[in-house]
Amino acid sequence: MPSFKIPKIPDLSNLPDQLKRPFPPFGELVREHRTLRGLTIEQLAEAVEITPSALREIESGTRKAPGISIAKKMAEVLHLDKDDRDTFLDSAEWDSSVMGHLLGRPQEKKAHPPLLASILVFLIADIRGYTHFTQEHGDQAAARLTTRFAEIAHAVVEQWGGQLIEVRGDEILAVFSSAQQSLKAANDLQSRCLQESNTHPDLPLTIGVGLDVGEAAQVEGGYRGAALNRAARLCSLAGGGEILVSTGVAYVAPQVDGVMFVPRGQEQLKGFAGLTPILLASPVKTIEASVTTVTTVTTETTITSEQEEPGE
DSSP states (O other), X not given: OOOOOOXXXXXXXXXXXXXXXXSOOHHHHHHHHHHHTTOOHHHHHHHHTOOHHHHHHHHHTSSOOOOHHHHHHHHHHTTOOHHHHHHHHHHHHHTSHHHHHHTTOOOOOOOOOOOOOOEEEEEEEEETTHHHHHHHHOHHHHHHHHHHXXXXXXXXXXXXXXXXXXXXXXXXXEEXXXXXXXXXXXXXXXXXXXXXXXXXXXXXXXXXXXXXXXXXXXXXXXXXXXXXXXXXXXXXHOOTTOEEEEHHHHHHSSOBTTEEEEEEEEEOOTTSSSOEEEEXXXXXXXXXXXXXXXXXXXXXXXXXXXXXXXXX
């Protein structure tokens, strides 16, 4: 059975409940001496036969000190003198899991680095009839129109947890980490633009929106990827007041309050092989209103036909 050397520590009886450290943290000592010797993490890790990732965690304090044999090997590689070596080894024993258990220190949970989302949802929207509006009303009116559109888009995207990446004339590009939030944002954007058009008829904000989800590479000033390109193609196909999405968006967020997916057939999108299935993300109220209208018209037709029968 291996022997365990209790480090030289002061009398614990007079210490408060939370024991004060008698030695510097082992990880800090390793980093300090390694840096003074001009060694990289990889070089020291290889010399003492542990992985570089383990050494990084030791230095950052997210991993307990290694066993005494590895600590002694580190002291040799770092060429520590007697005093530094004694402090180094005592610190290693103090920060070891065994000493932590003896002193009743709570076991620290290993910290995992946060995962960065690589699957993103892209929303592209632009103003329908913008060129005609500019020709008819002039550049100043067009500038007011695009400025108001950008203001509304910024507020909506921020509200639903996205980022407004680019505003380019009559077009905006936003990115979301949630498909549900992106759909709610698209629906809200259409609603607010319609409200703005009704309130200010001189600034007609009739927009089309396209959405797609997928991996994308972040580059300076934006993103690059097939999902972004597909969202742009869907936006160009969308009519005023419409939100067109890929089947990927519907797969990731099949149920969103206030939104219903309606098949819109398949299209050959520029730059993509084969036909692409397209869905209309329609507000449920619009669907219900359409059904009600059809039902009403059918009922009225039936009543009229029945009323006309006696006169035939």
